[in-house]
Amino acid sequence: MSENKEPAPPGEGGRLFYQSEVFRVEPAGAARPRVSRAPSRASIAEPAREVPVHAECDVLVVGGGPAGTAAAVAAARLGARTLLLERHNHLGGLATGGLVIWIDRMTDWDGRPVIRGFAEEYLDRLPRGAVAGPPREAWGSRDAATAAWWALRTAAFHGTVTWSPTCDPEWMKLAAQEMVIESGAEPLFHAWGAMPVMEGGAVRGAVFESKQGRRAVLARVVVDATGDGDLFHRAGAASSEDVDERDIHHCMNTAWLFGGVDMPAFLAWRAEKPQEFAELMRRGREALGLFEKPFVSWRDDVALFMGPRLAGFSAVQVDDQTEVEIRSHRLMAQHLAFYRAHAPGFAGAFLMLSAPQLGVRHARRLVGVGAVTREGWDGRVAPDEIGVSPPLSPKFRNVSVGYGALVPERLDGLLAPGRHLSCDATSHSFLREIPQCWLTGQAAGVAAALAAEAGVEPRAVDVRAVQRALLRQGAHLSEAVVRGLEDNPKMKNFS
Numbered sequence: 001m002s003e004n005k006e007p008a009p010p011g012e013g014g015r016l017f018y019q020s021e022v023f024r025v026e027p028a029g030a031a032r033p034r035v036s037r038a039p040s041r042a043s044i045a046e047p048a049r050e051v052p053v054h055a056e057c058d059v060l061v062v063g064g065g066p067a068g069t070a071a072a073v074a075a076a077r078l079g080a081r082t083l084l085l086e087r088h089n090h091l092g093g094l095a096t097g098g099l100v101i102w103i104d105r106m107t108d109w110d111g112r113p114v115i116r117g118f119a120e121e122y123l124d125r126l127p128r129g130a131v132a133g134p135p136r137e138a139w140g141s142r143d144a145a146t147a148a149w150w151a152l153r154t155a156a157f158h159g160t161v162t163w164s165p166t167c168d169p170e171w172m173k174l175a176a177q178e179m180v181i182e183s184g185a186e187p188l189f190h191a192w193g194a195m196p197v198m199e200g201g202a203v204r205g206a207v208f209e210s211k212q213g214r215r216a217v218l219a220r221v222v223v224d225a226t227g228d229g230d231l232f233h234r235a236g237a238a239s240s241e242d243v244d245e246r247d248i249h250h251c252m253n254t255a256w257l258f259g260g261v262d263m264p265a266f267l268a269w270r271a272e273k274p275q276e277f278a279e280l281m282r283r284g285r286e287a288l289g290l291f292e293k294p295f296v297s298w299r300d301d302v303a304l305f306m307g308p309r310l311a312g313f314s315a316v317q318v319d320d321q322t323e324v325e326i327r328s329h330r331l332m333a334q335h336l337a338f339y340r341a342h343a344p345g346f347a348g349a350f351l352m353l354s355a356p357q358l359g360v361r362h363a364r365r366l367v368g369v370g371a372v373t374r375e376g377w378d379g380r381v382a383p384d385e386i387g388v389s390p391p392l393s394p395k396f397r398n399v400s401v402g403y404g405a406l407v408p409e410r411l412d413g414l415l416a417p418g419r420h421l422s423c424d425a426t427s428h429s430f431l432r433e434i435p436q437c438w439l440t441g442q443a444a445g446v447a448a449a450l451a452a453e454a455g456v457e458p459r460a461v462d463v464r465a466v467q468r469a470l471l472r473q474g475a476h477l478s479e480a481v482v483r484g485l486e487d488n489p490k491m492k493n494f495s
């Protein structure tokens with residue numbers, strides 16, 4: 001996996017850690033003087049007010065990242081009147097605005113694509129030149145030379161070529177936007193989902209903040225695709241926030257791009273002179289403290305930096321978010337000076353772009369009706385399967401993702417796909433990746449549309465109907481699930 005390493009031996013309590021270069025930093029605020037913060041219990045009373053209803057729909061999706069985009073398209077294609085609320089000016093979430101343009105593996109270790117459906121259709125829409133990755137015939141190849149070539153280009157791991165391309169974020173934004181509009185869903189930008197609209201114990205819409213002030217959208221079903229569980233958290237649903245600072249998925253940082261780079265020259269030097277590369281990394285760490293290596297992008301003249309990763313900050317506290325932005329931007333300038341002076345291929349590098357969206361790997365994880373856990377990495381098929389994830393390494397079997405991981409334990413009217421789905425911290429290390437967010441987003445959109453149409457809560461949706469609709473939308477499910485559906489006479493016409 002792009003970011004993930006082989007699991008280290010079980011730690012305390014049998015937990016597996018995915019230790020990479022994780023940088024422990026002093027607590028937020030220690031570095032800079034602060035405007036004095038009010039005592040924690042100080043508060044003001046906000047007067048009650050009327051909130052205009054901006055729209056009514058069947059399915060409201062809050063958050064237009066990978067999960068939200070896939071959810072909106074999937075729901076609208078089933079005929080649901082769908083609105084997609086996004087606080088920024090673009091779709092794609094961290095995959096575009098976060099410059100996480102290296103899309104993790106969609107193939108299993110035999111080279112078979114297992115994350116399909118929306119993911120496949122979306123990437124197929126990108127124009128030539130906007131996607132860099134191995135050709136289809138190379139997926140799964142274990143030829144040493146081919147794998148070595150692609151390993152340097154983040155598309156081979158454990159000696160196997162994988163479908164894990166790097167994409168142009170601007171074309172990804174546009175493709176997502178056009179897919180949403182063509183599906184019949186309506187995007188609404190510059191709208192920050194602030195509070196769920198509650199009716200009894202169920203979510204029936206959301207209030208958003210905008211330049212027009214606070215406005216409400218009413219919906220039969222809400223898909224929380226904020227990545228941080230903003231909606232389900234404010235609706236009172238339980239979440240897990242367990243983090244281990246030694247674990248990469250707790251880290252945050254703002255990614256950036258350098259232009260004017262000669263990446264082929266850099267990669268050739270790195271491959272030919274590994275000791276010189278190791279020495280460059282050592283000197284970089286010595287000079288800067290926190291130091292990151294460049295990754296390939298969709299172009300030979302653009303380098304991608306998805307770190308240094310900063311640990312010890314909260315993704316849901318504004319002071320910490322601010323501190324990470326400040327530190328990441330300073331690190332960007334320091335890296336530019338160092339790379340220009342010392343790294344082959346970087347003499348003419350310039351600051352091209354820092355990510356408009358803060359890179360958050362983990363904030364809250366839903367406590368769901370079900371959960372994907374480490375025990376499920378043995379190839380067992382969840383009866384309520386809505387998709388299949390490639391496992392972390394060839395040592396494990398494909399991981400079946402159940403619908404229950406999207407459904408809150410108690411809260412009604414809401415589904416939660418994407419990086420805040422219900423899973424253990426270890427499984428989160430790969431379920432948070434972009435392809436898996438497309439997968440769970442598409443399933444949530446399908447289920448939300450079916451729930452809205454049937455007038456039932458998401459937890460009461462017929463899972464077999466969800467599976468059938470997913471297959472019709474090109475998604476991949478385990479053979480056992482497909483066979484089970486084929487045996488069902490109602491399933492004759494799926495293809």
Ligand SMILES: Cc1cc2nc3c(=O)[nH]c(=O)nc-3n(C[C@H](O)[C@H](O)[C@H](O)COP(=O)(O)OP(=O)(O)OC[C@H]3O[C@@H](n4cnc5c(N)ncnc54)[C@H](O)[C@@H]3O)c2cc1C
Pocket residue numbers: 002003062063064065066067068085086087088091092093094095098100102103104105191192193194225226227228230253255306307357358359360361417418419420432433434435437
């Ligand atoms: C630095 C870094 C490196 C990574 N590397 C990789 C990698 O190499 N490969 C890979 O596949 N994955 C990688 N990931 C993981 C991956 O990028 C994310 O986990 C994935 O994008 C999550 O998708 P999502 O749709 O759940 O959430 P997000 O991508 O976070 O999208 C959420 C969207 O919701 C919007 N939103 C949030 N709150 C609100 C609100 N209240 N109202 C309205 N809109 C809101 C946001 O603006 C955003 O557009 C990396 C992540 C980080 C941070």
